[in-house]
Amino acid sequence: MTTPSTDSTPPRARLGTWPTPLEPAPRLARALGLGPDDLWVKRDDLTGLGGGGNKVRKLEWTCGAALAEGATTLVTTGAPQSNHARLTAAAGARLGLRVVLVLAGQPGASASGNLALDGLFGAGVVWAGDGGERLASRAQEVAEELRGRGEVPALIPFGGSSALGARGYVECARELDDQAPDLATVVVALGSGGTMAGLVAHLGGSRVLGVHVGAVAEPARTVSELTSELSGKPCAPEELRVRLDQVGKGYGTLTEPVMSALTLAARTEGIVLDPIYTGRAMAGLVAAVEEGDIAPGQRTVFLHTGGLPGLFGHPATLARAGAGLLGG
Ligand SMILES: *Cc1c(COP(=O)(O)O)cnc(C)c1O
Numbered sequence: 522m523t524t525p526s527t528d529s530t531p532p533r534a535r536l537g538t539w540p541t542p543l544e545p546a547p548r549l550a551r552a553l554g555l556g557p558d559d560l561w562v563k564r565d566d567l568t569g570l571g572g573g574g575n576k577v578r579k580l581e582w583t584c585g586a587a588l589a590e591g592a593t594t595l596v597t598t599g600a601p602q603s604n605h606a607r608l609t610a611a612a613g614a615r616l617g618l619r620v621v622l623v624l625a626g627q628p629g630a631s632a633s634g635n636l637a638l639d640g641l642f643g644a645g646v647v648w649a650g651d652g653g654e655r656l657a658s659r660a661q662e663v664a665e666e667l668r669g670r671g672e673v674p675a676l677i678p679f680g681g682s683s684a685l686g687a688r689g690y691v692e693c694a695r696e697l698d699d700q701a702p703d704l705a706t707v708v709v710a711l712g713s714g715g716t717m718a719g720l721v722a723h724l725g726g727s728r729v730l731g732v733h734v735g736a737v738a739e740p741a742r743t744v745s746e747l748t749s750e751l752s753g754k755p756c757a758p759e760e761l762r763v764r765l766d767q768v769g770k771g772y773g774t775l776t777e778p779v780m781s782a783l784t785l786a787a788r789t790e791g792i793v794l795d796p797i798y799t800g801r802a803m804a805g806l807v808a809a810v811e812e813g814d815i816a817p818g819q820r821t822v823f824l825h826t827g828g829l830p831g832l833f834g835h836p837a838t839l840a841r842a843g844a845g846l847l848g849g
Pocket residue numbers: 574575576604605680682710711712713714715716717795798799826827828
C-alpha cells in the first residue's frame with residue numbers, strides 16, 4: 522500500500538489518481554475578458570478518493586508517515602464542514618485505519634454535506650465546542666485517551682498542512698510543468714496554506730496567487746513558513762502574492778462576489794465551485810483580472826481544489842442557487 526522509502530524520500534500511501542486533468546475554460550475566459558486560450562482549470566477536484574479534493578495529495582504523505590509509524594488510528598481536526606476531515610475519514614477507510622475527527626462546535630440535529638460523509642466513512646466525531654482555540658489541545662487529549670486503550674494514534678495536522686503534507690503540491694506543480702509549461706499564474710484558495718506552499722516551493726512565489734479564505738490569522742506568514750521548511754531555503758512573506766479581499770464577514774459566510782463567481786463558472790463551463798474555498802479563489806481571480814494583475818495573453822491556471830460536499834452543507838448557498846425554481 523505504501524511505496525518503500527529511499528534515503529531521502531519519505532513513505533507515501535497511494536490514495537489518489539494521478540495526474541489530474543488540465544482542461545481549457547474558453548467560455549469562462551471570454552466572460553472575464555481574457556482570450557479563449559488563456560484560462561485553464563487544473564482538476565484537483567478529481568483526485569479520486571472519497572469525493573475528491575486537494576487534501577488527497579497531502580494525505581498520501583501524512584498517511585504514509587502514519588503507516589510507517591505503525592498507527593492504528595488517524596486523529597485530525599477541522600470545522601464541521603471540513604473537506605480535510607472528510608478525506609481523512611475516507612483515507613482511513615481505504616487504509617484500514619480507525620479515524621477520530623475533532624470538530625469545532627456542538628452536535629446538531631442533522632448531518633449534511635461533509636459531515637454526513639464522515640459518518641458514512643465510519644469516522645468517530647468528538648465535538649470540541651465553539652471557538653477554534655480548543656481544537657489542537659482536544660486532539661492531543663483524544664490521542665492520549667487512545668494510547669491509554671492500546672491504540673497507536675497518528676495526529677494529522679489541521680488541513681493536512683505540514684511541510685510533509687505540502688509535498689503533495691510539489692507533485693501537482695510538477696504535473697503542471699508538463700501540462701502547462703508556459704503558465705504565468707496559478708490561482709489557488711489559501712486555507713491552512715499547505716497547497717500554496719507546495720506550489721510556491723516548486724514554481725516560485727511570483728507564479729502563484731493565493732486567495733485567503735479566512736481560515737488562519739496570518740496567511741502570508743503561514744505559507745512562507747511552510748515553504749521555507751519544505752524547500753530548505755528561506756521564503757519571505759513579501760515574496761508571495763496573496764489577496765486578502767475575499768474573506769467578507771468570515772470563513773463560513775457567503776459573499777456576493779463569491780455567489781457571482783460560483784454562478785458564472787457553473788453557467789459558462791458546467792463547473793461547480795464551493796462557497797468557502799474555490800468560490801473565493803474564483804472571485805479573487807475575477808478581481809485580479811479587473812485590476813490587471815492577471816492579463817490577457819498570459820496562461821492562467823485556476824486550481825480547482827474540490828469542496829463540492831461543502832456546497833451541500835451550506836444552506837445559504839443552496840437557497841440562492843435554487844431560488845426561482847420553487848413554486849409558491
Ligand atoms: C482545504 C481546502 C483548500 C485550501 O487548501 P490549504 O492547503 O488548506 O490552504 C482549498 N479548497 C478546498 C476545497 C479545500 O478543502
